[in-house]
Amino acid sequence: MSRIGCDLEELTSNAKQIQDDVLTKILKANANTEYLRRFLQGSTDKELFKKNVPVVSYEDVKPYIDRVANGEPSDIISGNHITAFFRSSGTSGGNQKIFPATSILSENIQILFTITSAIMYKCFDGFKQGKVIRFTFTHPISTTPCGLPLAPLITSFTKSACYKSLAKNSPSPDQVILCPDTKQSMYCQLLCGLVQRDEVVSVGAMFASVLVQVIHFLEIYWKELASNIRCGHVSEWITDLSCRDSVSTILVxxxxxLADLIENECGQKSWQGIVSRLWPKAKCIEAIVTGTMAQYIPALEFYSNNELPLVSKVYASSEAFFGVNLEPLSKPQHVSYTFLPNMSYFEFIDVNVDGGTTGEIVDLVNLKLGRYYEILVTNFSGLHRCRVGDVLQVTGFYNMAPQLRFVRRKDTVLSVYVESTTEEDLLKALARATVVLESSDLMYTGFTSYADVSTVPGHYVVYMELRAKVDYNSSTDVLLQLDNKVLVECCCAMEQSFNGAYRLFRSKDEHIGALELRVVQQGTFDSLMKFFLSRGASLAQYKTPMCINSVEALKTLEDKVLARFFSDKSPPV
Structure with a gap:
């Protein structure tokens, strides 16, 4: 067995001891920080930690993080020197957060990369010898008041020496990926990937949403890309000199x-299977498609003609790295992540199926098969028993390490009365709507929602951007192809998949009104993304919110509404 296999076996077989060692290491480093000293008085006793240190949310520790960011010593929250701060995207939770980071982070990234690479090499023949397109984009690095770097996690990693040592099989030179102009970077990454199409074994991005955005970009620029390849010269509007010079080493x-081939494939009436047609040796699509990213599964299956498995390799957040997918060929809805006990110290709050909690806090190795849990993180950078906000279900074990399926974010997404609709509920509704749309050869390329309480009774509003699967390159307005019966049926199908509380109160029209579907113009969700990017979000970490709360973001959607449809009957209780 390889050293990589031994490492994974050792990690998972000794999960309990490793978790104990991780907590010991964290407490020895942090017990005398201002934050922990209030609860432990300098003790490193693990039982005292579990008894005295409270479960907290980000908002509880934010004042301490802000103090360090503003120039006070790291030992307010961390015994290890804080070297940088990461900024979350803010598109899923609504507000951007900043998290402290230490040098231990790069060690964890290398461990994750090594393990996931070994899994992919084992699963896909020839993967190690090929090139992997990972559409990656960087965001400008700012600084906190104390002068430490502040950037999204992906940007910090991509600009690190660690990245250069790990990501050696990209068809794009580093200068292209590091280009600060997202448009120029995306164009040049596509150009390099197309020129080397016969060597590409995987196409992907960190999140499914980013990959779909790249494909939309390709729709606009494929003729120009083909023209560049035909003449062997990159477009003049690529003004970043590092990009131009590095691309010239590829486009020689x-x-x-090749230009004829690209024009032939992209000029067809349907873009079904466009990824596998442009990159014929690709063995998979790599992107996170669990959680809110599940809404992009139908689009990616369409673009790959269901020929390429969708591989979600890792489960991670700004708070911590959690685990890896040991079964890359699993269907997206069956993906589970094996937790790695050396990443952080993990605890779990037992959660009932209905979302309530028993209050019991359980260690990593004491989770029970089939149960639902909310995860708590104690990391090396100053978070202690901090809620991440994710609810997971235990699906199995690999040696002593549990395997967990992402179920939903903990918070309610929509509510207009006293019902509680979660991300999981919305994704189920979207899956039902997808089946209905397929009957009319339509697909959605954007989805979000909001709870409209300006009406009496309040009701759910769903925004969808639709397009035809055929005549993909046609300029015909999708509005002309909309069928009132089909779209009303979509509304009804979504309502039928919501939970019992929703259906009960919906049956009494004075409590919840009929679900409304608003179809928006093509390009609307690109505009929504640009809205969030203009407010500091990073393209590499962008996630379309499942629910919109921002009045300004709603206006972006409302200005592009083409048509409105309503459920015409109450769902069965």
Missing amino acids: EPNPK
Whole structure:
């Protein structure tokens, strides 16, 4: 067995001891920080930690993080020197957060990369020898008042020496990926990937939403890309000199044959299977498609013609790295992540199926099969028993390490009365709507929602951007192809998949009104993304919110509404 396999076996077989060692290490480093000293008085006793240190949310520790960011010593929250701060995207939770980071983070990234690479090499023949397109984009690095770097996690990693040592099989030179202009970077990454199409074994991005955005970009620029390949020269609007110079080492001569092929594939009436047609040796699509990213599964299956498995390799957040997917060929809805006990110290709050909690806090190795849990993180950077906000279900064990399926974010997403609709509920509704749309050869390319309480009774509003699967390159307005019967049926199908409380109160029209579907113009969700990017979100970490709360973001959607449809009957109780 390889050393990589031994490492994974050792980690998972000794999960309890490793978790104990991790907590001991964290407490020895942090017991005398201002934050922990209030509860432990300098003790490193693990039982005292569990008894005295409270379960907290980000908002509880934010004042301490802000103090360090503003120039006070790291030992307010961390015994290890804080070297940087990471900024979350803010698109899923609504507000951007900043998290402290120490040098231990790069060690964890290397461990994750090594393990996931070994899994992919084992699963896909020839993967190690090929090139992997990971559409990656960087965001400008700012600084906190104390002068430490502040950037999204992906940006910090991509600009690190660690990244250069790990990501050596990209078809794009580093200068292209590091280009600060997202448009120029995306164009050049596509250009490099197309020129080397016969060497590409995987196409992906960190999140499914980013990959879908890249494909939308390709729809606009494929003719120009083909023209560049035909003449062997990159477009003049690529003004970043590092990009131009590095691309010239890839685009070394005219290639009219490849240009013809790209024009032929992209010019067809349907873009079904476009990824596998442009990159014929690709073995998979790599992108996170669990959680809120599940809404992009139908689009990616369409673009790959269901020929390429969708691989979610890791489960991670700004708070901590959690685990890896040991079964890359699993269907997205069956993906479970094996927790790695050396990443952080993990605890779990037992959660009932209905969302309530027993209050019991359980260690990593004491989780029970089939149960639902909310995860708590104690990491090396100053978070202690901090809620991440994710609810997971235990699906099995690998040696002593539990395998967990992401179920939903803990918070209610929608509510207009006293019902509680979660991300999981919305994704189930979306899956039902997808089946209905397929009957009319339509697909959605954008989805979000909001609870409209300006009406009496309040009701759910769903925004969808639709397009036809055929005549993909046609300029015909999708509005002309909308069928009132189909879209009303979509509304009804979504309502039928909501939980019992919703259906009960919906049956009494004075409590919840009929669900409304608002179809928006093509390009609307690109505009929504640009809205969030203009407010500091990073493209590499962008996630379309499942629910919109921002009045300004809602206006972006409302300005593009083409048509409105309502459920015409109450769902069965």
